[in-house]
Amino acid sequence: MGIGEAFAREYARRGNDLVLVARSEDRLLVLARELRSRYGISVQVCTEDLSDAASPERIYEHCRSNGIVIDILVNCAGLSRAGEFREMPLEKLEEIVAVNMLASARLARLFLPDMNAAGSGGIINVASLGGMQGVPGLALYSATKSFMITLSEALHMEVKNHGVNVLAVCPGFIDTGFLERTGHDASVIRLPVYSADKVVRAAIKGFEKNRIRVFPTLLDALLAFSQRFVSRKVAIMLSGYFAGIVKR
Ligand SMILES: NC(=O)c1ccc[n+]([C@@H]2O[C@H](COP(=O)([O-])OP(=O)(O)OC[C@H]3O[C@@H](n4cnc5c(N)ncnc54)[C@H](OP(=O)(O)O)[C@@H]3O)[C@@H](O)[C@H]2O)c1
Incomplete structure (x- = not known):
């Protein structure tokens, strides 16, 4: 569902x-x-279930045994939990790390060698604008999305001379039902919430141009770029203000 369905x-x-x-x-x-x-x-x-550590290998094996060659891997499945980190249930912490980070990295590790050998294809990693800095109220989520961004950046450079593209797409808030599922009240968000189609169009265009990172809207790009002109502390405080979860 959501952005993954829009990609499909x-x-x-x-x-x-x-x-x-x-x-x-x-x-x-x-x-x-x-x-x-x-x-x-x-x-x-x-x-x-991508929170099961063995699932990426089963997916890879399913493709291999059915003679399916994956040209483009879209690592999109992800979850979050809005609220203060000290109150997050430990099982939820494990699940978020397992799906957002480990499953994505395992899938990339499994499919990348075939892409490299073919000299084509690549990976679109769905990160987040929240991965550009820590977001108070979304601490673990923003950390997992920073992981997605830095992993993508390094992989992009490792494979770029082999005809393989790796991109991180960094959307702001998207209207998919994700926010409700994470317990994030959309009415407290101080940024526009836009459609999944915008993310997909920008990601595919960026992937085809072999970009490293893509910000789907002008506002996303401005917010990311403006970090260069403010202190890290201000960037983090602003991200918390826009998310609207932690009140102080
Ligand atoms: N929505 C936003 O505001 C927003 C903003 C920036 C980035 N993102 C990122 O975009 C990605 C997609 O978000 P979305 O808004 O499309 O969320 P969504 O509507 O909640 O969809 C999440 C998708 O991931 C799948 N999924 C979740 N846990 C899974 C698991 N353990 N194993 C296999 N599949 C699993 C879900 O399918 P099942 O439940 O059937 O498994 C669903 O198809 C996420 O990585 C999210 O962090 C979202």
Whole structure:
């Protein structure tokens, strides 16, 4: 669902075959059926829980044993929990790190060698504007998205001479239901909330131009760029103010 579904729809519209991954098999099957019949493409469904450390290898093995070559890996699955870090349940902390960081890194590690050998394709990592600095109220989430950004930056340089692209897309707040699922009251956010399609269009364009990082809107780009002119402390305080979670 959300940004991942928007990626699936856009790549399907462009005629790409797809492998869809998430936990909700019913939703995946409905989407796969719709995209197959509308665009005449092949759509495989791989129902996996990415918080399970073994799931990336099962996904890779599923593709390998079915003769599927992955040209573009979109690392999009992610979760968060709004609120002060000291109150976060430990199991939620483990889950956020497992999905947002470990699963993404494992998938990249598994699929990158084949892309490197083919001399084409690449990875789109869905990070966040929140990964540009710590965000009070979203401390662990923003740390996992910083990880996504720095991992993407280093991988981009490691593979760029092999015809492989690696991009981090850094959206602001997106209207997908993600905020409600994380317990983040959208009415306290002091930034515009925009659509998943904007993220997807900007990410694919940036990927095709082999950019390292992409900020989907002008405001996202301005917020990221403006960090150069303020102290780190001010950048962190402002990010907390925009998120609106921690009141003080
Ligand atoms: N929405 C925003 O404001 C925003 C802003 C910046 C960045 N992002 C990032 O964009 C990405 C997508 O966010 P979204 O807004 O599209 O969120 P979403 O609507 O909540 O969708 C999250 C997707 O990840 C899948 N997923 C979650 N946990 C999973 C697990 N353990 N195993 C397998 N799949 C899992 C979900 O499917 P199942 O539940 O079926 O597994 C769902 O398809 C995330 O990485 C998020 O951090 C979002």
